[in-house]
Amino acid sequence: MKARRLNVMEALNAGMAHELESDADVVLMGEDVGRAGGIFRTTSGLQQRFGSARVIDTPLDEKGIVAHAVGMALYGLRPIVEIQFSGFIHDAFEHIMFCATRYRWASGGQYSCPMVIRSPSYGGIKGGFWHSQSCEAYFVHQGGIKILTPATVDDAYRMMIAAIRDPDPVLLVEPVPLYRALSDEIVLDGQAAEIGRAEVVRAGQDVSVLTYGPIRHQVAKVADDLAAQTGIDVEIIDLRCLIPYDIGCILDSVTKTGRAVIVHEAPLSLGFGAELAAVIQEKAFGYLHTPVLRVAAPDVPYHFSIGDECYRPDAGRIRIAIERIMEFEH
Amino acid sequence: MAGKRKSGKKPAAGGGRAGGYCPLGDAVRAGIRQVIDAQGRLTGDLPEPDLDRDTLIRLYEMMVLVRAIDERGWVLQRSGRVEFWIPHKGLEAVHIAATMAFARNDWIFLGYRHPGALLLRGAALVQLFAQFFGRRDEPFKGRRLPTLMGDRRLNVVPMTTQVGSYIPHACGAAWGAKIKGDDTRFLTFFGDGATSRGEFHSALNFAGIFKPPVVFICENNGWAVTTPASAQTASRTFAQKGDAYAVRNLRVDGNDPLAVYAAAREARDLAAKEAPSLIEAVTYRLGFHTSSDNPDLYREPEEVEEWAAWDPLIRTCKYLERKGYWGKRQEADLWTRCTRDIDAAVEQAEAMPLPDPASMFDDTFEQMTWMLEEQKAALLGDLERCS
Numbered sequence A: 001m002k003a004r005r006l007n008v009m010e011a012l013n014a015g016m017a018h019e020l021e022s023d024a025d026v027v028l029m030g031e032d033v034g035r036a037g038g039i040f041r042t043t044s045g046l047q048q049r050f051g052s053a054r055v056i057d058t059p060l061d062e063k064g065i066v067a068h069a070v071g072m073a074l075y076g077l078r079p080i081v082e083i084q085f086s087g088f089i090h091d092a093f094e095h096i097m098f099c100a101t102r103y104r105w106a107s108g109g110q111y112s113c114p115m116v117i118r119s120p121s122y123g124g125i126k127g128g129f130w131h132s133q134s135c136e137a138y139f140v141h142q143g144g145i146k147i148l149t150p151a152t153v154d155d156a157y158r159m160m161i162a163a164i165r166d167p168d169p170v171l172l173v174e175p176v177p178l179y180r181a182l183s184d185e186i187v188l189d190g191q192a193a194e195i196g197r198a199e200v201v202r203a204g205q206d207v208s209v210l211t212y213g214p215i216r217h218q219v220a221k222v223a224d225d226l227a228a229q230t231g232i233d234v235e236i237i238d239l240r241c242l243i244p245y246d247i248g249c250i251l252d253s254v255t256k257t258g259r260a261v262i263v264h265e266a267p268l269s270l271g272f273g274a275e276l277a278a279v280i281q282e283k284a285f286g287y288l289h290t291p292v293l294r295v296a297a298p299d300v301p302y303h304f305s306i307g308d309e310c311y312r313p314d315a316g317r318i319r320i321a322i323e324r325i326m327e328f329e330h
Numbered sequence B: 001m002a003g004k005r006k007s008g009k010k011p012a013a014g015g016g017r018a019g020g021y022c023p024l025g026d027a028v029r030a031g032i033r034q035v036i037d038a039q040g041r042l043t044g045d046l047p048e049p050d051l052d053r054d055t056l057i058r059l060y061e062m063m064v065l066v067r068a069i070d071e072r073g074w075v076l077q078r079s080g081r082v083e084f085w086i087p088h089k090g091l092e093a094v095h096i097a098a099t100m101a102f103a104r105n106d107w108i109f110l111g112y113r114h115p116g117a118l119l120l121r122g123a124a125l126v127q128l129f130a131q132f133f134g135r136r137d138e139p140f141k142g143r144r145l146p147t148l149m150g151d152r153r154l155n156v157v158p159m160t161t162q163v164g165s166y167i168p169h170a171c172g173a174a175w176g177a178k179i180k181g182d183d184t185r186f187l188t189f190f191g192d193g194a195t196s197r198g199e200f201h202s203a204l205n206f207a208g209i210f211k212p213p214v215v216f217i218c219e220n221n222g223w224a225v226t227t228p229a230s231a232q233t234a235s236r237t238f239a240q241k242g243d244a245y246a247v248r249n250l251r252v253d254g255n256d257p258l259a260v261y262a263a264a265r266e267a268r269d270l271a272a273k274e275a276p277s278l279i280e281a282v283t284y285r286l287g288f289h290t291s292s293d294n295p296d297l298y299r300e301p302e303e304v305e306e307w308a309a310w311d312p313l314i315r316t317c318k319y320l321e322r323k324g325y326w327g328k329r330q331e332a333d334l335w336t337r338c339t340r341d342i343d344a345a346v347e348q349a350e351a352m353p354l355p356d357p358a359s360m361f362d363d364t365f366e367q368m369t370w371m372l373e374e375q376k377a378a379l380l381g382d383l384e385r386c387s
């Protein structure tokens, strides 16, 4: 099979197309996803190819879209639903967190809701607070839903496939700022990503940076700069999957370097970094040379006119945290 | 090629002439109340509201100013000076006439295509442009997307950004006024798409039961992004949804400011008499959904052309000409004045400062928590070290 050059959006599209093609139970629905191919054009061409009974334009009703998908999933379909922006997912929260995730448990394992909720997320598009949200942490708290977040073309394609095939609900936290900005060669072979595996993006000896989402690319740049300018050797781990997260990969890294910096776009308090910091001190306390540091957004809404510059963690703040942890003295 | 629609012509929600896109030419059959036709002539359906010359001219001048703002906003966005734009071309009549039908101390819960409501209540043009540029010294301190506006001093509550979520807020505020025994009335605007959300139904249900002094205006502009109103509901009209909740309802020609005014005025009066209303204003979004949209993907040029013949500005202008209130010279002067005023506002607003990073933390609580104080100090320290 020949490799093709796709951007992230096209890779997500190819992943959906592959599963719509190979499994007649897969359906896709959401606002504007059909005829127009979605406001980002992520679902472009899919209705033309698979018909309007399977690629469905819905009314403007997030709660209704997810709730009806829950019903479809109970009946044995595999719905993929698109929420236009993650900022609008909250209307559907009850149906995601207390219905889709609970049918399996509450029915003693008789029913399940295999479904994918696509949640375009992250900032950097001058979107203001509803169109730039990183609200994945809300979904971490109760179990029952897996959380995947691709930040490469390969992951976009393969995580989409993995999410659709998974027997449980999956939240796919999609990287809006990378949709068109990132492209790469990929072989569209229908291979799913392995859920629960992190990726060591860069091997290093001095400090582990644990991150996920589009900001991983800023971290990589900072690491290269630091290596060239200061000799600090950063190891970068893209978690890729928040539930379940790859504890083995994290501990291997942190026990080696003895230092951990966590970087995410979501707000600080009870962000995913809080879970990581807790688990690192529980399981690797004796290996740590320093406290765990977090780089995150503050606990306030994403600001429209200066949010992309000052609210979202950037290369400067990531670098400061790494330098700080290297300078740390007891 | 994604979604080039060549299938049958579908009239925007609730039908009109068979085969046509715009039902306004056959308003009676579509149950759409009108005062004037496309040529600005009285149709004899609704009576002409009792508005004096100055008020009518003020109405029209505001419609033109608001159109001129849209034209400028678009240019500013396309040239990268404003980050984002939500057009309101073609939608001037609904919000301007309805705002004029309400009193200054009545509350309005706005959508994002309604700058005229603020201007009518005295907001300066520069305040609007400062908002479009995300500047510090506008009521929201640069925090919100361009065109999401409001101003407490003017009793205009800003939109929540989630479509329709504020409809029960308007209803609840009205209910609050009723509980307190105040005479304030409440007006809210939302789109056809918003009627699909639970909040719309919740608000109408509560309104039917508790009868607060609220007027709901559903601005049915034919489209919710790429979704036609006909795919938003299988109901024949949006107004009829009021029937299910025992809320008085009617359809008006949303491109006829006189019809909107008459309907809104009556609804305002009735609102104080335990009769909230749902008004479906049938209109059309002549522009893009937003600056990120591409209507070529989902609608036919003929549809836009057909509706353009019912442009509310043209109709109102013709009406004023017929009455002898308006002529070519006034028209030219008005556009010159609008351009000049907008030029000045743009220049002044663009020169205003951006917000300070520290200000991101303000207004999260009335009193900042120690947690935010600490986060603020850390962030400002980092930004300082970076610079």
Ligand SMILES: Cc1ncc(C[n+]2csc(CCOP(=O)(O)OP(=O)(O)O)c2C)c(N)n1
Pocket (backbone or CB within 6 Å): A031, A060, A062, A084, A088, A091, B113, B161, B162, B163, B190, B191, B192, B193, B194, B195, B221, B223, B224, B225, B285, B289
């Ligand atoms: C709850 C929610 N879902 C999705 C969106 C994204 N969105 C913004 S405007 C819009 C369409 C709204 O249509 P309508 O209510 O008819 O108003 P119009 O834009 O046509 O004026 C959508 C889907 C949103 N803002 N809020």
